[in-house]
Amino acid sequence: MREKKRIPLISVERLIIYRRCLLKLKQAAIAKISSNSLGKLTNITAVNIRKDLSYIGETGKPGFGYQVKELIVHIEKFMGMDHIHKVVLIGMGNIGASLLNYQNWQIRGFEIVGAFDKDKRKVNRVINGVKIQNCRRLQNFLKKHSISIAILAIPAGETQKKVNELAEFGVKGFYIISPIIVNVPKDCFVEYLDMISPLEFLMFRIKKNILK
């Protein structure tokens, strides 16, 4: 048997969509689903779904479909979501507040264990059970808790500096919510979110009549 090919990253992105959808089905007490139905819910072809799932090992039953709960566990195991991941959140503007208020962190696999802002008026305020701390406490906090992921929801101009600081104190993954690109040490990981880009893309599709 020839070696199994590594999963494409684009398939991983879809796994995330499948899981999100499956979690809703689970909440709705739906026990099983076929690749066909899942395809209708996610706008992804059934074959594509089965192919993606084949990368993470077979889980379905011919003539039946997939057990929702099982499939969720399977995806989570594959993706390394075997436990709740602790993250710190830097920046308590509207985006930061919105993220801190998000009610499904646990379900999605994360926990915000520290929230930081440099604005004294925000410090000590409690949102969703998390007390906002002064940014000066950040380094100490990281030393104590060894956090490997940080969400940065601060002004673009301050981001690179903050990334450097966090990297120095052991943070390996950065989720940057700004329309910028930063430099990180070679062993670090970054993901970006530019909230406006999808709107530009949408506009293009409307203009060119590309329904996808």
Added chain:
Amino acid sequence: MREKKRIPLISVERLIIYRRCLLKLKQAAIAKISSNSLGKLTNITAVNIRKDLSYIGETGKPGFGYQVKELIVHIEKFMGMDHIHKVVLIGMGNIGASLLNYQNWQIRGFEIVGAFDKDKRKVNRVINGVKIQNCRRLQNFLKKHSISIAILAIPAGETQKKVNELAEFGVKGFYIISPIIVNVPKDCFVEYLDMISPLEFLMFRIKKNILK
């Protein structure tokens, strides 16, 4: 000459990144750039950039590079960003407020002409020069102004209903900021933003040590 191939959507997504980067260069009064330098700023290979740009017609000069301003215009023309596009923003929670507060809408090519919320306490408040209106005024507003794009930053559960309402009153493009997938009429366009997905993807990459 055989027919020029249509630009891949993935190239369009990169055009958006190039433009974002170029706008910053322009602000910094940098007049020219090579595909190589742009590649370093965006983490995209120089060849890939040149290939992408080739889809929109040649714009560079061999031995020199690209005129920043020219290239921006070229990309904008290609993408149909020939004028500021008017959008309405539904939902004035943290995300909505954050979007309304964004200072670069004009530069990015959009203008928020109407902001709506159903919460009376928020109605009539003015953010960044835009007065928040009661959602009940939405239909009338749409009739008057003929808006084709809406940003929906409301709870997931209310989104489908709101999409239906908007579609009925002529909105063709929907930018949905929620971890859900909605149904739209056949002639409509949707883009989604799930703010948590990139974090899950980041976590996967850290676990599997995929630096990209």
Added chain:
DNA sequence: TCATAATTGTGAAGATTATAACAAACTTTC
């Protein structure tokens, strides 16, 4: 002016991703 260096644009090759096609496995129905 001419040689050298820099850079673009693109056809062709290579790599990756999606789709089609179908055997195998399971369920349902009679």
Added chain:
DNA sequence: GAAAGTTTGTTATAATCTTCACAATTATGA
């Protein structure tokens, strides 16, 4: 329990996307 209907998993094929290789063009500097 046999036949008909579903649905999966996978190999082969097609489509798409990226990279390579290099001619062509412009800039630079002796």
